[in-house]
Amino acid sequence: MSLQPAKRSEGRILLTARWLVGHARGRHRLYENGEIVFEDGVVIFVGHGFPGEVARRIDYGNALIGPGFVDLDALSDLDTTILAYDNQPAWKKGRVWPRSYLEAGPYEMYSREELAFQKKHAFATLIRNGITTALPIASLFYRAWGETVQEFEDAAEAAASLGIRAYLGPAYRTGNQLVEADGRIVTHYDEARGLAELDAAIDFAKRHDGAAGGLIRGMFAPDRIETSTAELLRRTAAAVRELDVPVRLHCCQSKIEYDLVLAQHGMSPPEWLASLGFLSERSLLPHGTVVSGSRLVDRPGRDLEIIRDAGAAIVHCPLVSGRHGNAIDHFGRYREMGLKIGMGTDTSPPDMIMNLQVGMILARTMAGSVGAVRSENYYDAATVGGADALGRTDLGRLEPGARADITVFDLDRPHLGQVIDPIQTMLLTGHGRDFSTVIIDGRFVMEERVIPGIDEASDNARAQKQFEGVMARYPERTLGHPPESEIFSSSYPVERAGA
Numbered sequence: 001m002s003l004q005p006a007k008r009s010e011g012r013i014l015l016t017a018r019w020l021v022g023h024a025r026g027r028h029r030l031y032e033n034g035e036i037v038f039e040d041g042v043v044i045f046v047g048h049g050f051p052g053e054v055a056r057r058i059d060y061g062n063a064l065i066g067p068g069f070v071d072l073d074a075l076s077d078l079d080t081t082i083l084a085y086d087n088q089p090a091w092k093k094g095r096v097w098p099r100s101y102l103e104a105g106p107y108e109m110y111s112r113e114e115l116a117f118q119k120k121h122a123f124a125t126l127i128r129n130g131i132t133t134a135l136p137i138a139s140l141f142y143r144a145w146g147e148t149v150q151e152f153e154d155a156a157e158a159a160a161s162l163g164i165r166a167y168l169g170p171a172y173r174t175g176n177q178l179v180e181a182d183g184r185i186v187t188h189y190d191e192a193r194g195l196a197e198l199d200a201a202i203d204f205a206k207r208h209d210g211a212a213g214g215l216i217r218g219m220f221a222p223d224r225i226e227t228s229t230a231e232l233l234r235r236t237a238a239a240v241r242e243l244d245v246p247v248r249l250h251c252c253q254s255k256i257e258y259d260l261v262l263a264q265h266g267m268s269p270p271e272w273l274a275s276l277g278f279l280s281e282r283s284l285l286p287h288g289t290v291v292s293g294s295r296l297v298d299r300p301g302r303d304l305e306i307i308r309d310a311g312a313a314i315v316h317c318p319l320v321s322g323r324h325g326n327a328i329d330h331f332g333r334y335r336e337m338g339l340k341i342g343m344g345t346d347t348s349p350p351d352m353i354m355n356l357q358v359g360m361i362l363a364r365t366m367a368g369s370v371g372a373v374r375s376e377n378y379y380d381a382a383t384v385g386g387a388d389a390l391g392r393t394d395l396g397r398l399e400p401g402a403r404a405d406i407t408v409f410d411l412d413r414p415h416l417g418q419v420i421d422p423i424q425t426m427l428l429t430g431h432g433r434d435f436s437t438v439i440i441d442g443r444f445v446m447e448e449r450v451i452p453g454i455d456e457a458s459d460n461a462r463a464q465k466q467f468e469g470v471m472a473r474y475p476e477r478t479l480g481h482p483p484e485s486e487i488f489s490s491s492y493p494v495e496r497a498g499a
């Protein structure tokens with residue numbers, strides 16, 4: 001495989017704009033009419049009045065230059081949240097395999113070509129939303145079991161060709177939730193299969209960590225805590241220590257998950273992970289909403305303290321959580337406790353700004369106070385918070401020595417209204433589509449909303465067709481195998497021509 005990113009522009013490049021988010025003395029700072037200079041993918045100056053010579057100077061005018069967002073749970077398939085949005089409960093609507101589907105033999109509902117397209121389409125969409133570092137996440141509902149190495153070979157090629165910074169590794173599991181004919185949710189295990197997938201993931205990480213000039217890094221992605229056996233998690237933790245790469249495990253995200261882990265192991269999810277030696281500073285845990293002391297858990301405990309004391313990070317995904325009627329309680333309290341918090345989009349659109357906006361609304365609502373959280377707290381989580389969770393002090397901030405992962409947010413967009421403070425305006429009226437330019441590792445990967453080699457309209461049409469193909473297969477893996485029309489409701493009666 002080539003895995004060669006596009007060449008960087010030669011020489012020093014200076015960018016300037018009405019506002020610049022630089023980083024100095026341990027925190028972000030706003031530079032009015034500031035300048036940033038980078039060379040060979042590295043920031044060499046942030047401030048005013050750069051004294052040296054430059055090969056190129058770009059003035060973006062009324063704009064905000066800032067660090068790229070770090071997305072620790074970045075959607076990398078065609079999001080099916082819309083299929084569950086008004087179609088519940090999940091176990092009746094094909095979101096949990098019925099035993100009849102398992103016994104018939106689960107199969108890959110996407111071809112290799114379709115999976116490769118999904119990754120490239122998703123990576124381009126992340127770039128359009130100002131996300132420069134991504135840890136992909138995809139559903140396993142449509143898979144024969146876990147993700148494949150072959151698929152991630154293609155994902156690495158796609159990431160390198162687009163120039164996005166990506167942490168990659170196929171998701172694996174030793175178990176899968178099933179719904180019985182009477183509606184009971186149980187877990188089916190195939191530990192040998194899951195451990196073989198872990199071995200393949202370890203080999204993938206060894207071969208790809210540091211590829212594409214450092215843009216591609218390895219990670220481990222056991223799918224969910226309730227679909228993992230103790231042996232899988234122990235071996236994963238050992239591989240994390242050996243290779244020093246991050247591991248992401250969805251944890252404390254639903255009442256079903258929490259109750260299953262409690263019933264099977266006699267401990268809460270964080271308690272069980274701690275007993276296995278799984279938690280560390282390399283652990284990333286989406287979503288952290290269902291924990292001891294939360295409104296869904298009538299059980300005393302120290303779940304959040306366990307996560308904090310281990311140095312693990314909560315991956316906060318407020319948009320997808322809120323869509324399903326859930327929220328952490330609350331962002332301000334988690335910060336005050338000293339928890340590490342990064343951000344994830346985990347749904348479509350992967351609009352990090354929308355996630356920050358929804359997060360602020362939910363935090364203030366849960367706390368009952370407008371003072372519970374401020375705009376800069378959420379902006380920090382999407383930049384330095386995510387970078388620090390990865391152990392990357394060279395990402396998520398713009399200061400000398402950091403990688404040149406830079407975004408340009410257009411403040412002249414009419415819908416933004418009046419600008420008093422650029423970060424507050426972004427988090428009040430902004431959208432991911434307000435980014436005009438994205439630079440990753442010193443390469444211009446998007447300029448004036450154009451990504452080289454990507455036809456957005458054509459890709460969207462292809463994605464829609466592919467999405468409809470999966471919808472047509474839903475009856476096969478839905479309890480009772482009802483027709484598609486019974487699985488997915490319509491907002492209003494549909495009138496069709498000639499009917």
